[in-house]
Amino acid sequence: MSTSTTPRLPVAPGTSVAVPRRMSPRRWMAEIGWRHLIGLAAMAFAVFPILFVVSASLNPLGTVSSSGLLPKAFSLVHYEALISGSRGPFLQWYLNTLVVCGVVAVTQVFLSTLAAYVFSRFRFAGRRIGLLSLLLVMMFPAILAMIAVYTMISDLGQVVPVLGLNSLPGYIVVLLGGSLGQVWLIKGFFDTVPKELDEAAIIDGCSHWQVFTKILLPTLTPILATTVLLALVGVLSEFLLGSIFLTADDKKTLAVGLYGLLQGDRSNNLGVFAAGSVMIMIPVIILYQFLQRYIVGGSTAGAVKG
């Protein structure tokens, strides 16, 4: 966690006198200008697919061949087609995805926080081995066991139909298998809160649960909220299990639904797909811009990322 607060301004005395006088254009080009050129090229590379999606979503023809980086015509027909549901229950997918991502992300982070609390604050037999095996287990790609998960859920569906195949609760429950995925990250957050704080609370008569809910959670709320949002975006892209489990049209998530839409008729559904993508992408991009500071710091903090 030592690098999590990156200096955001140059502070060293040697460089704070960066531009004492205007450089000559030639020198400016040699020292700084070329950096801007590379930066601009990198920006163009980073942005062109996003431009393409936006432009394709506005292009009334909506085919691969007619879509370029800049919209040649402006029309909202694809958005209308999407919302009206004529190409598939898009709004239902959107809602499904919100439900799945919301429930999974919140539950995952909450359960991880519970576990991280004891790993950070308690000393008990099996603590070290628990933490290490957690790291090991989380490295195994859960989707390799997809066949077993599939049969397990189809069996469970016979006992409790709500938790079976082709049902959102069943899908959610499976994704909760990754519930302890953020333990290491959140344990790091807990470790930054001084222990004296909860020791004082315990002396004042707080139970371990009160220490957790009344002292530690409030101090960590902002960073935990950010973790939830990042987990949410992670769940958004889950495709493999969704494509196996959710086959009914009204049960699909956006990833599964939009994939099917594009696969079904690639040349004619591109516009609608692009419109759908814009409606998912824009909120997430804005979200990331707000979280930028945290992401820049946090990316070096968690040695094992998601």
Next chain:
Amino acid sequence: MSSTHAPAHRERTTTIPAVLVRVLFLGAVLAVAAFTVPLMIELKQWMWLTVMVLAAIAIFILYSTKRFVPGKYLFPGTFFLVVFLIAPIILTIGYSFTNFGDGTRGSKEQAVDSIVANSVQQTEDSTWYNLAVATQGDPVEGPFTLFLVDPETGAIYRGDETAPVQEIPADAVTVASGFVTEAAGYTILDAREVNTAYDALQALAVPISDTSAVRVQGANQAFEGTTVLSYDESTDTLTNSQTDEEFTVGKVGDSEYFVDADGKRAFSQSWLQNVGGSNYERLFTNAGIAKQFGAAFVWTLIFALGSVLLTFVVGFALALVLNDERMRGRRLYRSVLLMPYAVPGFISLLVWSNFYNRDFGLINETLGLHLDWMGDPTLAKAAVLLTNLWMGFPYMFIVSTGALQAIPNDVTEAARMDGASRLQTTLKVVTPLLMVAVAPLLVASFAFNFNNFNAIQLLTEGGPFLPGEYTRGGTDILISMIYRIAFGGSGADFGFASAVSVALFALTGVLAAIQFRFTNVLEDVN
């Protein structure tokens, strides 16, 4: 299990609401267990029964007393982890020793029932019915229900594969010109839909009694016939009553089937059985498969290593170039370069998959090329790497920028004072310092890409495939190859796919060991 620093709170008195919540919670657990356990026993769901019973016991032990404080916090997450992550891994290992797959899902009894029901033959005095096919599910997949009208008596019958044919009252359905046209709760298939589902309907045998069943003939006719085969449990044989031919259980390939006198497979139905290590044998000794596996493994390594190297080199270079305090607009650059990282992965991949179209794709169009990106294995691999570069370099850029800014300025100042050039400072001082911070992330990124299923499936679907090749395309990494073996078009082979999964588990374990070594995490835990 004890806390070293928190002995004081043990002495507190318990409040009434807390007790109430605890009693209600434990009561709810008991109720759920009481409701599901009999059902699970009835349905023979032994695995779920074990899970349910163990979970209920664990909950009562952990939450009924004041002891086991860490356990109370660890249980919920651990429960999901064990049930949906660890149990499937153990089951997968189990499957890898069986012939689990299409046609071998059920028990031997189910296979025998299916063979016998399918042996229904038309006889001279067969009753013919007017048929309407209905479904409560999908008109293509089924399950299908047959509505039959006896043209002579006008009696109406209904039946499906699991529910024998039964007469139903006439007012339950609408009959027009001798056919059922509407039935509450069912969708009646039209002629086109019946045609689409015809293969499935042909195989359908709706039992009437142990020796007779109804089968579909044509789009709107069905007949009642008698079964020709009968099963004798004592000798474990099937006998054909018309030809007196006997079929015994014999081994074909890895699995047991009913075979004729020559030992040839007589029926396609088989059942779930143990096949020992033959899946592994096939994986490692069958030259064709071992070659496929080896080729996929090599490409997986290239893909994972290449992705990490490309993204890191580009991201690190950009961080170096753009991390100059004299530059204006550094925040803007950073905001924009962050964008690909923010686009949900599945969207990025699906969008990029459009760029590689040979005739209309953006890349060929803009650059004036005419490359068949998705048709040529080498180009397809390049396309996968290029896309992964776009998706991954922002992360490396952010990480490198963060690490660069964490390097104290006086270190580089000192190097400059000692006469090192800018380039030398960067290469000999900054880079090694940065690698210390970034190396664990590179290893993690490698491990992630090693099993990056989405990057392949959503972009190329593993293609291009050589003619006649279904299990591995030119860009298939190991995990997407497993997906194709297990769920691909050429018939599901779960047993073999599980064996490949187990092999991949072992490989991942090795990776984990390497990563642990790199991150020194073992010493860090305190």
